[in-house]
Every structure is written in structure tokens, then in C-alpha cells.
Amino acid sequence: MEKKEKIGVYVCHCGTNIAGVVNVGEVSTWAAENLKDQGVVVSRDYKFMCSSLGQELIQKDIKEYGLTRVVVAACSPHLHEATFRNACKGADLNPYLCELVSIREQASWVHTDKVAATEKSKALISGGVSRVVYNEPLEPLYVPIHPATLVVGGGISGIQAALEIADAGYRVYLVEREPSIGGHMAQFDKTFPTLDCSACILTPRMVQVGSHPNITLLTYSEIEKVEGYVGNFTVSIRKRARSVDEATCTGCGICWEKCPKKVVDNVFEAGMGNRKAIYVPFPQAVPKYPVIDRENCTFYIKGTCKACEKFCPTEAINFAQEDEIINVEVGNVILATGYDPFDARRITQYGYGRLANVFTSLEFERLSNAAGPTGGNIVLRDGKTVPKVVGIVHCVGSRDKNYNEYCSAICCMQSLKFAHLVHERTGAEIYNFYIDIRAPGKGYEEFYHRLLDEGTHFVRGKVAEISDAVRLPGEEGKLIIQVEDTLTGNQLRVPVDMAILSAGLEPRRDAKAVAKQFGISCSADGWLIERHPKLDPVATVTEGIYIAGCVQGPKDIPASVAQGAAAAARILGKIMQKEIALEPIRASIKEEQCSGCRICNNVCPFNAILFHEDKMVSEVNPALCQGCGTCVAACPAGAISGTGFSNQQILSQIEGLMLLNIKSHKETVPA
Amino acid sequence: MKEYAYFPGCSLEKMAVSYHLSALETTKKLGIKLKELEDWNCCGATTYFYIDELLAYTLCARNLAIAEKTGLDVVAPCSACYKNMYFTAAHLKKDADLAEHVNFALEEDNLQYNGNVNIKHLIEVFAQDVSAEEIKSKVTRPLEGIRVAPYYGCQIVRPQKEKEDVEQPQFFEGILSAIGATPVNYPLKMRCCGGSLIISSRTAALAMVRNLLQSAVDSQATVIATACPMCQVNLECYQQQVNQEFGTNFSFPVLYFTQLIGLAFGIPPKKLGIGKEFVSIAPSLLRAGQSKD
Ligand SMILES: Cc1cc2nc3c(=O)[nH]c(=O)nc-3n(C[C@H](O)[C@H](O)[C@H](O)COP(=O)(O)OP(=O)(O)OC[C@H]3O[C@@H](n4cnc5c(N)ncnc54)[C@H](O)[C@@H]3O)c2cc1C
Ligand code: SF4
Ligand code: SF4
Ligand code: SF4
Ligand code: SF4
Numbered sequence: 001m002e003k004k005e006k007i008g009v010y011v012c013h014c015g016t017n018i019a020g021v022v023n024v025g026e027v028s029t030w031a032a033e034n035l036k037d038q039g040v041v042v043s044r045d046y047k048f049m050c051s052s053l054g055q056e057l058i059q060k061d062i063k064e065y066g067l068t069r070v071v072v073a074a075c076s077p078h079l080h081e082a083t084f085r086n087a088c089k090g091a092d093l094n095p096y097l098c099e100l101v102s103i104r105e106q107a108s109w110v111h112t113d114k115v116a117a118t119e120k121s122k123a124l125i126s127g128g129v130s131r132v133v134y135n136e137p138l139e140p141l142y143v144p145i146h147p148a149t150l151v152v153g154g155g156i157s158g159i160q161a162a163l164e165i166a167d168a169g170y171r172v173y174l175v176e177r178e179p180s181i182g183g184h185m186a187q188f189d190k191t192f193p194t195l196d197c198s199a200c201i202l203t204p205r206m207v208q209v210g211s212h213p214n215i216t217l218l219t220y221s222e223i224e225k226v227e228g229y230v231g232n233f234t235v236s237i238r239k240r241a242r243s244v245d246e247a248t249c250t251g252c253g254i255c256w257e258k259c260p261k262k263v264v265d266n267v268f269e270a271g272m273g274n275r276k277a278i279y280v281p282f283p284q285a286v287p288k289y290p291v292i293d294r295e296n297c298t299f300y301i302k303g304t305c306k307a308c309e310k311f312c313p314t315e316a317i318n319f320a321q322e323d324e325i326i327n328v329e330v331g332n333v334i335l336a337t338g339y340d341p342f343d344a345r346r347i348t349q350y351g352y353g354r355l356a357n358v359f360t361s362l363e364f365e366r367l368s369n370a371a372g373p374t375g376g377n378i379v380l381r382d383g384k385t386v387p388k389v390v391g392i393v394h395c396v397g398s399r400d401k402n403y404n405e406y407c408s409a410i411c412c413m414q415s416l417k418f419a420h421l422v423h424e425r426t427g428a429e430i431y432n433f434y435i436d437i438r439a440p441g442k443g444y445e446e447f448y449h450r451l452l453d454e455g456t457h458f459v460r461g462k463v464a465e466i467s468d469a470v471r472l473p474g475e476e477g478k479l480i481i482q483v484e485d486t487l488t489g490n491q492l493r494v495p496v497d498m499a500i501l502s503a504g505l506e507p508r509r510d511a512k513a514v515a516k517q518f519g520i521s522c523s524a525d526g527w528l529i530e531r532h533p534k535l536d537p538v539a540t541v542t543e544g545i546y547i548a549g550c551v552q553g554p555k556d557i558p559a560s561v562a563q564g565a566a567a568a569a570r571i572l573g574k575i576m577q578k579e580i581a582l583e584p585i586r587a588s589i590k591e592e593q594c595s596g597c598r599i600c601n602n603v604c605p606f607n608a609i610l611f612h613e614d615k616m617v618s619e620v621n622p623a624l625c626q627g628c629g630t631c632v633a634a635c636p637a638g639a640i641s642g643t644g645f646s647n648q649q650i651l652s653q654i655e656g657l658m659l660l661n662i663k664s665h666k667e668t669v670p671a
Numbered sequence: 672m673k674e675y676a677y678f679p680g681c682s683l684e685k686m687a688v689s690y691h692l693s694a695l696e697t698t699k700k701l702g703i704k705l706k707e708l709e710d711w712n713c714c715g716a717t718t719y720f721y722i723d724e725l726l727a728y729t730l731c732a733r734n735l736a737i738a739e740k741t742g743l744d745v746v747a748p749c750s751a752c753y754k755n756m757y758f759t760a761a762h763l764k765k766d767a768d769l770a771e772h773v774n775f776a777l778e779e780d781n782l783q784y785n786g787n788v789n790i791k792h793l794i795e796v797f798a799q800d801v802s803a804e805e806i807k808s809k810v811t812r813p814l815e816g817i818r819v820a821p822y823y824g825c826q827i828v829r830p831q832k833e834k835e836d837v838e839q840p841q842f843f844e845g846i847l848s849a850i851g852a853t854p855v856n857y858p859l860k861m862r863c864c865g866g867s868l869i870i871s872s873r874t875a876a877l878a879m880v881r882n883l884l885q886s887a888v889d890s891q892a893t894v895i896a897t898a899c900p901m902c903q904v905n906l907e908c909y910q911q912q913v914n915q916e917f918g919t920n921f922s923f924p925v926l927y928f929t930q931l932i933g934l935a936f937g938i939p940p941k942k943l944g945i946g947k948e949f950v951s952i953a954p955s956l957l958r959a960g961q962s963k964d
Contacts, residue, residue: 347838348836348838348839349838349839354839467859468856468858469858469859469882469889470889471882471885471886
């Protein structure tokens with residue numbers, strides 16, 4: 001070390017959080033005396049280092065002592081690293097010359113022995129001091145932000161996000177897998193707790209999306225490939241062949257009227273109704289152009305038919321149309337791909353798929369929908385019998401270790417909504433079987449009370465079985481719901497005509513694949529993970545990738561909309577900045593040492609390493625690299641080093657931790 | 672030739688001898704050898720585990736240790752024996768301390784159990800180890816038109832293995848279809864037969880038997896097929912008592928599934944122990960078995 005550094009050490013009390021266990025005064029004095037040789041010229045302790053007074057203290061010292069390095073011993077860097085780095089920056093010291101040492105999470109919070117915790121804090125500070133000497137001044141990398149945004153998923157959360165950004169004047173590419181946007185909300189008749197008509201509140205938004213000059217709507221489309229990094233993503237989108245020319249089609253509907261091929265609609269109608277081989281999923285579909293389902297169209301199967309073509313007044317049918325790959329440049333991405341309903345077939349004792357009059361929640365939504373297959377008449381599977389007794393089973397597939405441990409958050413309310421609709425339309429006797437009623441939203445508890453007043457029976461107990469094994473008089477032809485009423489301790493056999501399974505929400509079947517495509521990850525449950533569960537719920541660990549709606553976890557429509565808007569606001573903020581500063585903590589590969597083995601290419605969780613076939617060497621894309629260090633450890637040739645984590649920094653930190661840097665200690669440590 | 676270590680269990684020696692006979696006859700037809708375990712002992716049956724758990728584990732472990740020496744998978748035709756052996760093996764695997772205690776006791780007999788035995792219920796041999804095609808290929812008199820209620824009972828699928836469907840399994844139905852019979856929708860197929868409750872709480876157990884019989888009648892079955900001597904006894908021998916208790920009028924035939932397979936394979940009824948029933952089986956069943964002769 002040619003030039004001797006001048007280091008300041010700042011020990012924080014964090015109120016009693018640290019000072020209650022660690023003797024902070026002793027630690028501070030110890031550092032001043034024992035780390036002098038390492039360059040410590042001043043050491044202080046203070047009640048709240050992160051307060052503005054604490055920060056000013058550091059800034060004053062930087063000026064007065066001409067400090068060249070700062071070590072703050074306080075909480076975890078996760079919390080306040082940015083605070084102290086900024087403080088240094090304010091005093092014209094490069095922020096990366098400030099090192100945070102955690103003596104709260106790593107000492108006071110995890111130990112009860114005060115003496116030992118104090119000694120450990122000294123060692124941690126010693127390590128920090130030894131390391132900071134080798135810290136280098138770093139400059140953030142500035143990258144421009146492309147002002148366009150990609151939104152994947154056209155459910156209510158994606159719709160909200162797209163409109164917010166488009167209304168602010170920026171381009172949005174909205175990619176939806178199905179022929180129309182709308183998501184699950186489009187399937188419902190009424191929405192809890194206000195019972196507004198779902199279509200009435202959703203359709204205007206869908207229409208806005210369809211006609212917005214700033215929104216490029218790509219339905220019947222999927223993401224093929226994503227490359228690049230925050231501010232500069234290149235996305236390939238596969239626009240599947242509709243077999244209908246959107247430029248000429250007027251959406252008149254003659255084609256699907258004339259098409260002779262009926263197909264059970266397992267998506268929008270949840271298997272309850274039919275559509276044609278050429279179809280729009282529902283009358284208010286946006287866009288209004290149909291698609292031909294080639295797997296079921298007679299022409300694609302047998303080579304004959306073409307009725308749609310014959311009758312189409314605008315010659316819009318195009319059997320030869322091919323998938324199109326569209327490449328777009330965007331600066332940010334919102335994933336709003338939503339959820340799948342839990343497959344109730346998996347709970348075989350509830351009989352769904354085996355017992356005709358067991359319905360799933362989505363089936364019931366279609367059954368009760370005025371635009372649905374029965375015109376909103378709530379009837380049994382035979383299509384005509386109105387049920388006299390209906391049982392609604394809560395928590396199907398949720399709060400159950402055999403399926404999903406989590407609460408699906410919306411199904412209590414959805415069950416109450418069902419009970420209300422059944423009551424209103426059939427006057428049937430209704431039983432709700434619940435574990436707990438979870439009604440925590442605005443107006444939700446009130447809705448529950450309304451249902452109590454309507455005379456719905458609430459039985460607290462987890463349903464054991466639904467069967468057709470009738471035994472007692474009055475049970476003939478009924479389904480028997482077997483349940484323990486845990487409030488009275490009685491076993492009940494409740495004969496019903498119709499059972500509705502309030503199936504929970506599950507991550508999309510392809511959620512993992514989608515997450516991987518965008519370089520983010522899923523929780524153990526399979527939901528996409530936010531950057532912070534409380535403080536950053538719509539960002540992800542990958543810069544520029546945001547999540548909104550049920551893709552992040554079960555939630556109702558208001559929460560999905562709020563997240564869509566929040567993600568949009570975050571992105572608008574970024575777009576306004578025009579460029580983004582990236583943390584300079586990242587890896588770099590020394591070309592001459594790289595053997596071209598490509599091991600690092602695969603270990604990088606952020607796909608940040610590319611391979612130059614011509615030179616046979618790997619290179620880190622600094623804008624994508626998150627500085628995790630995985631590749632540094634993985635490279636067999638030792639060709640990769642991580643800024644801020646050089647071997648020298650790590651090794652001297654270890655030496656410092658072991659107090660090998662202190663002369664008096666060197667003698668006591670056996671060689 | 673497939674070979675298994677066979678643990679008949681106490682019931683099959685006397686009370687359920689027809690199960691024993693039909694098990695041996697039908698497996699023989701399929702080229703399977705059931706080699707009876709040497710010097711086996713009782714599995715502890717339904718009660719022993721509640722009286723002295725350690726001794727009960729030791730009883731089962733002794734059989735497992737003997738089986739382990741043969742290097743074969745062990746097969747039990749009785750659901751209770753199967754369940755006791757299966758969960759003993761599972762517990763010994765999980766609980767090293769228990770295994771040590773048990774092995775200490777087994778040393779007296781120069782035995783040791785190392786945890787390397789696969790335990791199967793006899794019906795699993797037919798459902799998993801033999802294909803439906805193999806069964807079909809041996810059928811000479813398909814049980815056409817015979818409606819059979821597949822009665823699994825509550826123990827065959829316990830404890831649950833991996834993701835096995837323990838609520839609505841279908842393998843019994845698969846075997847019945849393979850022999851040409853019609854498996855009926857038998858909603859109570861997984862319900863308990865009452866087990867040994869018949870001794871301690873007679874009325875409760877009789878009600879359980881009544882429900883099972885009624886459900887079989889309602890599903891228009893000709894016969895109930897069982898895979899356990901205890902189920903068989905409860906369902907068959909207590910029909911009189913059920914009738915007295917509840918004023919019903921049951922006289923419903925119950926057979927071991929191996930007897931039905933045997934009939935379909937064209938094995939003479941006598942060799943399957945048929946003729947020893949409490950409730951005589953419908954002549955149509957025997958006729959269906961013989962019709963193709
Ligand atoms: C039966 C039932 C009733 C409900 N009733 C109510 C109610 O009354 N009130 C209420 O507040 N909430 C209700 N909810 C909850 C409500 O459905 C959700 O809160 C809301 O739909 C979430 O919207 P979303 O946009 O996040 O997801 P979704 O509605 O699931 O939309 C996601 C969209 O993304 C598309 N997509 C998926 N994967 C891809 C991909 N890889 N590429 C491109 N596109 C993709 C899908 O096709 C879909 O259009 C109910 C839920 C259920 C199951
Ligand atoms: S008939 Fe032609 S114009 Fe009319 S909706 Fe069909 S494809 Fe479009
Ligand atoms: S070709 Fe015939 S089956 Fe196919 S979409 Fe057109 S009308 Fe329907
Ligand atoms: S919201 Fe209600 S029904 Fe749904 S999982 Fe939670 S407690 Fe169960
Ligand atoms: S440090 Fe290496 S592995 Fe980690 S993000 Fe950067 S390039 Fe990828």
C-alpha cells in the first residue's frame with residue numbers, strides 16, 4: 001500500500017437495538033486505538049447514525065480529517081448502505097469508499113452474551129477496515145431508457161397498467177395469449193362485494209385499450225424470446241395466425257354463425273358451453289376479429305368446408321396465414337399473466353368430474369352469467385332443474401397441506417357472492433361450509449352480514465366428502481355433504497342438489513417458464529417473487545421487470561388494479577428519468593484468461609454472460625449483471641473478478657476478522 | 672417366474688382358507704410363485720399396537736427380518752397384516768432408536784432387520800406387477816354381465832404412498848374389468864368395515880356393515896369383492912345380525928377378489944374354496960364362470 005488511507009469508523013447505537021447488547025463506547029475506543037496502523041484516524045459512536053445529525057457528523061469528519069475511507073458499523077447494508085453512501089457522496093467522497101458493517105443483524109440481535117457480542121463487533125469492524133482500504137472508487141453505469149413498455153397478459157391488471165402508461169403518452173405493447181383481452185374478470189357476472197356487473201365495468205376499459213393510439217394490442221400472441229436489460233429489452237413476439245385478415249374483417253359475425261363446427265369451450269365457458277371453430281370468446285371481445293381454431297376446424301382436419309370463407313362479406317378469411325414474429329424494443333416490462341384456478345378434480349373425494357352436480361367456481365360463474373350458456377339460469381347439469389338446496393364448499397385446494405398451504409384470499413368472498421346469487425335467483429336453501437370467513441376488504445364484512453341476514457346457513461367445518469351414497473329417507477337423488485360442524489361438534493350429512501367447489505387460485509401452469517424467460521424467479525408456491533414483500537411489491541430483482549395482479553399471488557380485482565397502476569407509475573418514473581444509473585457492482589472477465597469453457601454462461605441467473613464465438617471468450621454484459629458473484633466462484637480459470645468483491649478485498653477482510661492485522665494479536669495466534 | 676415371500680397371516684390358516692387357496696391358484700396361473708415365509712408369527716392384528724407398541728413393532732419386524740433373508744418382496748393378502756408390516760418398516764426407517772430397540776430383541780432369535788424389504792398387498796401384485804393384458808390372457812370364462820362392487824376397505828391405501836389417490840383409486844376396478852366383470856360405482860368402497868369394533872362397539876360396527884351392504888344393493892351389484900379376511904367376515908358373517916338389529920333383509924354374496932379371478936381363469940370352484948360361504952353366491956355368477964365351456 002503506497003498511500004496511507006485515512007479511515008473514519010462510526011459505531012451506531014441504533015437506540016438500544018445495538019447498544020443494549022454491544023458495548024458501543026468500548027468498541028469505538030478500541031477501534032481508535034487498535035486499528036490506528038490500518039489508517040483509522042477517528043472513531044465515534046452515536047445514538048442514531050442514520051439520522052441527519054449522524055450523517056452530518058460523518059460529512060464533517062470527511063472534510064476536517066480529510067477522510068479517504070469510511071466504515072459505518074450499524075445495521076444490515078440492505079437497510080442503510082444507500083443512506084451512508086449518499087452521505088459520503090454529499091461530502092465529495094466516492095460512495096463506494098464507504099463500507100457498512102452489520103453489528104445489529106450479525107451481533108446484537110443474534111447474541112445475548114454481551115461480552116462476546118462486543119468482541120465480535122470489534123472483529124467485524126476490523127474486517128471492514130481491512131477491506132475498505134482496497135475498495136475502489138466506482139462510477140455508476142448510465143443507460144438510456146427506451147420509452148416503450150411491454151405488458152404481458154391482458155387481464156384487468158394488465159389492462160390497467162397499459163392504460164396508465166398509454167394515457168401518459170408512451171407506447172405500450174400489450175401481449176395477450178387468448179384471442180381477446182379481459183382475463184378472468186370477463187367471465188364473471190357480478191363482482192363482490194358491490195355486485196356491479198362485471199362486463200359493465202370491464203368492457204369500457206377493454207374498448208379503450210383496443211382503440212388507444214398508444215397501445216399496440218397483440219392478442220392470440222405469446223412471448224418468444226427476451227434479450228437485453230433494463231432500458232433496452234428486445235422482445236420477439238409470436239403472433240399466431242388467426243386465419244382472419246384483421247385489416248379487412250369487420251367483426252360482423254357471419255362466419256361464426258355459419259360455421260358448422262361446434263366445439264366445447266373449455267377456456268372462456270369453462271366447459272359449460274360451446275363455441276364454433278371460428279370464434280370470438282365472447283360478444284364484447286377486444287379485438288372483435290375472430291380466430292380459427294385450426295385444431296378443430298373441419299377444413300384443417302379434412303380439407304373441406306370453407307363455409308366461413310364463402311359467407312364472409314369482406315373476404316377476410318385467410319387459411320394460408322402464417323404465424324408472424326414481431327420484434328419490439330422496450331425499456332420496461334410488466335408481467336400480468338394472472339392465475340389458473342385450482343383443478344378440483346385433484347380432490348377426488350369431492351367428486352368433481354364424477355358426480356354430475358358438483359360444479360367448480362368458474363363453472364358457476366358461467367352458469368350465473370346472463371350472457372352464459374343458460375342465460376343466467378342457475379340449474380343442474382341436466383340444464384333445466386332448479387336446485388332446492390345448494391352447498392358451497394370453501395377452501396377447495398387452499399389452506400390444505402396436501403394441495404396448497406396458502407389462503408387463496410378471494411374464495412370466501414366469491415362463495416358469499418355465489419350464495420347471494422343463488423338466493424336471489426332460485427330462493428334455494430344455501431349452506432356455506434367454511435374453515436374461517438376471511439372478509440378483510442372494504443365493505444366485505446358488511447357483505448358477509450348481508451348474507452347472514454338473507455338466511456344462508458354457515459357451517460364451520462372442512463367438508464370430508466361429497467358422495468352419492470344416499471342412505472336416509474329424504475336423501476334419494478341428492479348429493480350428501482359429509483362434514484363435522486366444529487361449533488357444535490356434530491357430524492352432519494347435508495343432502496343437497498348442487499355442490500359448488502370454491503376452488504382456490506394457483507400460479508399459471510407455465511409461470512416458471514415465463515419467469516425464467518424474464519430472468520426472475522418463483523416462490524416455493526409458484527407465484528412470481530416481488531423485490532420486497534412489503535416495501536417493493538411490484539418490482540422484481542431484475543431491473544426493469546415488474547409484476548402486477550394475481551401473477552404475484554392471490555388477490556381480488558381492486559388489489560390487482562392497484563398493482564397494475566403501481567407498476568405503471570414506477571415505469572413512468574423511470575421513463576421520465578430518460579436514463580438509469582446501474583449499480584457498478586458487477587463482474588468482468590479478463591479476456592486473456594478466459595479459456596472459453598462457457599461454464600459461467602450457464603450459471604449466471606440473470607443471463608448476463610454472452611459468448612463470442614469468433615474469439616471463443618465470454619463477456620459480461622454490465623447492464624444485465626447484478627453482481628451476484630456466482631460466475632466469479634464458478635470460473636475454473638479464475639478469469640472473472642467481481643467489482644467490490646476482489647480477492648484482495650475478501651482476503652484482507654478475513655484477515656481483519658481474525659484480527660491478524662493487529663500486531664499484538666499476531667503473536668498470540670499460533671502459526 | 673416372479674417370486675414373492677408370502678405372509679399368509681393367521682386368518683388365512685382357518686377362517687379365510689378360501690382366500691389362501693384362491694390366492695395360490697390364481698397366482699400360479701400367472702406364473703407367480705408365493706413362497707410361504709418360514710416360521711412366521713402373527714402381525715399383531717388390530718389391537719396389539721394399542722396395547723404394547725414396542726412389542727407389536729418387534730412382532731412385525733421379526734417377520735420382516737425373516738423376509739429380508741429371502742431377498743424377495745413380501746406379500747400379505749390381509750389388509751391389516753399389510754398395513755402393520757408396511758408402517759412398521761416405515762417407522763423403523765425413520766426412527767433409528769426404535770430400530771435399535773427392536774433389533775436388540777431380534778438378536779435373541781439370531782435375526783436382524785436392516786430395512787431392505789418391499790411390502791406389498793396381494794392386490795398390488797395383480798394391479799401393478801402383473802399387467803391387465805397378462806390377466807386378460809389367462810381369462811377363459813370372462814365374468815360377463817356380473818356386476819361387482821369393488822370393496823377396497825380402509826387399509827389397503829394406508830399409509831399413503833407418494834401421490835397415490837387414497838380417496839378414489841381405480842386399480843381394483845381395473846382388475847375386475849380385466850376379468851370381464853363390470854365394476855359398479857360403489858361410493859362407500861373406501862369406508863371401514865368396522866374392523867374389530869364389532870367386539871367393542873357392536874351396534875356402531877353393525878351400522879357400518881349395514882351401510883356398506885345397502886350401498887352395494889343400491890349400486891345394483893351382484894356380489895361384493897373383498898381383499899381382506901376381516902372385511903370379508905364383517906360383511907358376510909354379520910348379515911344376520913344386521914338384519915336383526917335394523918330390520919333389514921340382506922342376503923348379499925361376498926367373495927374374495929381372487930375367487931372371482933379364479934372363476935374367470937376357469938379354475939374349478941372347489942379349488943377356490945367356493946362352497947364354504949355363509950351367504951351362497953348367485954348361481955348366475957357360477958354360470959357366467961362356466962358358460963364358455
Ligand atoms: C370464480 C372467481 C370469482 C371471482 N370473483 C371476484 C369478484 O367478484 N371480485 C373480485 O374483486 N375478484 C374476484 N375474483 C378474483 C379476480 O379474478 C382476480 O383478482 C383478477 O381476475 C386478477 O386479474 P389479473 O389480471 O391479475 O389476472 P387474470 O384475470 O388471470 O388475467 C391474466 C391474463 O393474462 C393472460 N396470460 C396468461 N399467461 C400469459 C402468457 N404467458 N402470455 C400472454 N398472456 C398470458 C391470460 O390469458 C389472461 O387474459 C374471482 C376469482 C375467481 C376464481
Ligand atoms: S365474416 Fe368475415 S368480416 Fe365478418 S367477422 Fe367473419 S371474418 Fe370478419
Ligand atoms: S372452414 Fe368451416 S369449420 Fe373451419 S372455421 Fe370456417 S366454417 Fe368453421
Ligand atoms: S379466502 Fe376463504 S375460502 Fe379462500 S382459502 Fe382463504 S379462507 Fe379459504
Ligand atoms: S456476477 Fe456473474 S453470475 Fe452474477 S449476475 Fe453478474 S455475470 Fe451473472
